[in-house]
Amino acid sequence: MTVILVNLGGVILVAFIVWWFWMTKAKAQRAGTSTIDILVDGGTFTPSRIEVAAGKEVALRFFRKDASPCAERVVFDELGINVELPIDQHKDVLITTPGAGEFSFTCQMQMYRGSLVAK
């Protein structure tokens, strides 16, 4: 019985990992005003998924609390933007998406991840 339960638990865990990390995404936060604050701390961007109006300029205001060098830059690969984030300071990044679509932003090593959803 234990063996069955443990194996079943393992299979469920794998299914959960696949579903949680690859099949579902964080709820997008809508950029209500022209500026949206993003906290960089503990290996994450918060919020990590931001809904913006396609083709309109939006200012993302990053605040880096994380002193780890991993958090040193934010890279919008598809948009050709690569900005250094000072520690304990605000850094504004002005972005205009070329159209509708999803544009990821990450740290240099792709470990901190977020995305802009342009609609």
Added chain:
Amino acid sequence: MKTTRLSLSGISCAGCVARVETALNNVDGVISATVNFAERTATVESDVPTEVLVKAIGDAGYEAAELRGADDESEKEAAEMAHYRKLLRKAFVAGSLGLPLFVFGMSGLLPDPEDSSGRLFWLAVGVATFGVLIYSGGHFFSGAWKSAKNHNANMDTLIALGTGTAWVFSMAIVAGPEWVPASARHAYFEAAAIILALINFGAALEMRARGKTSEAIKRLIGLQPKTARVIRSGVETDIAIELVVLDDTLRVRPGERIAVDGVIIDGHSSIDESMLTGEPVPVQKRPGDKVVAGTINKQGSFLFQARRIGKDTALAQIIEMVRVAQSSKPAIGRLADKVSAVFVPSVLIVAVGTFLAWFNFGPAEQATVLAIVATMTVLIIACPCALGLATPISIMVGVGKAAEFGALVRNGDALQQAGRLDTIILDKTGTVTEGKPSVTRIISAGSWSEEEILRWAASLEKGSEHPLAEAIVNASNDRQVPLLEAERFTAIAGRGVEASIEGRLVVLGSRHLMHERDIDIGAVEAAATTLTQKAQTPMFLAVAGQVVGVISVADGIKKDSGEAIRRLHGIGLRVVLLTGDNEATATAVAKEVGIDQVFAEVLPRDKADKVAELQRQGRRVGMVGDGINDAPALAQADVGFAIGTGTDVAIESADITLMRGSLHGVSDVIEISRKTVRNIKQNLFGAFVYNTLGIPVAAGVLFPLTGILLNPMIAGGAMAMSSLTVVSNANRLRFFKAKG
């Protein structure tokens, strides 16, 4: 809410102050805006990006630039040093608990967790380890949780799960040994503590090593002086560099570093620009010449007017360009990026699979404990950081190294491509040659003296802007030859000029022009041919249909062009000359410097076609030109090198900008590129091999053959070492020395 300080220019009265304040206050999100007329600065309290404020001021008809706050780099260094110390403290605290537990455990001196006294001891150890997990590993747990909430997983996830599993399992043994099979009753508190000690210690060492990778940028930032001597209302004062505003007059004394970009208005000096351009010879400057921030005034004191300040100076732009390039990734790193993006969830799945495999198929009496150990080891050994670091860290050092040699690389792709080139096309004027033609000989066809020929030629050319004309006019100025009045001046494109002087028709130009006008040049033709063979350009002067002489103009070959081209050959490149000049002159230049192939008489608009022609032949072509006239050819090439002298060169125009006027820069970049790409490959190979071998070994694939299962503490050490190795390998690039 933040405070932004802006320097203003164009402010001349109280009316201007009011207009700027109104413009700023009308921006949505601005709480308050005040302009200080004396300082010509604005202080704005707002939530608005600086760019928006600058634009609002621009729309009102003034110029503004952000005043930098405290020294960004020293602040960054202080924060990094604090983080470094914190990591060491965390490592020390974790090690202080883990190491004695490990040593006494190995010596068999620790009590049995199943005894009642032993259980109390282990309970205390469990609580202490919990404290270590919070102090030394808390950031991993909070990072893992935040990532998980955002549907992400990263390094923190793996470390938190690995050490968390060790603690939970160990506490389960202490709290209820009967829940766990007898053979599996071994506590792993020391493993959790030592893993955290090793990972924190590794991260601290990595941080130190990373600091060295950005030495080049620190050196550039170090060029910026902290103060400047400003003259306002006739009073000289030393002020902080941030307070210098546009149009300020600044004094520079011998040996001082220039604070901002500007134009000399009084005095002259020689200025050492080597720190930016790599050019060792100081440059003479006089009123009207530009000076750039960060360079050193050798002798003489002078006054200059500030034209570009703060983030607009050439130095600041170079720093920003190097920074951006250092953090861009070439194509070679894309695979690692794709793997990194799915790495952690994949490792989680492998960890679950490992647990199930051991649980189901492990040796009956040890299955559970081996399942736990192997799962923990898989989680700990996996290192996405080594993969993620492999490319950017080498690019960081490589781009910085190129900057030390006066070469600005636009991005990682350009650096990668440069090493793969097999053909280099060189523009002639200003690239192989100095780009400053001068008169070398004057030959008379008969009765006219040299001075007379020069007088008439210069009188004709003074209305022309052609470089050859400039050479003739300069020669007449040098010899103080008085000029005549020319009328009805006409330039004949690509051929020469004509005008009327003292009522006679005067023609100055090429052999073609003389033939077109049926002017017999027999008297000087042989001499002209000899000049052409010596890479000089002869220009025939005819007055009233009779040739009276030849003026020869030559653009001297740069002293080190021949040596630089030999160096290009030495690293396996074919060198091609591309010029609009005539075949004979181009061939003579090519012969003198050892160029393999010549494309002569190519119009500027056709240069890109020649580049494409070589590319169609399967060649990977680098084009070296001045960055302005050659822009299409530079864009067409696989890698475009803009070559210039000093920081005037258009740094926006090419993949790679050589601030030093020497062709050695091309070889420097290619050699750096090849070394960097080799370094990246070593890093990627190491990181892939580490993970693809390490994870299966951690999972226990060797166990059936050898009976050995990796200790999770060794996995922790290996993980910490893997990223450190990558960073240290990249640091080797710092020792690159050019062969030229």
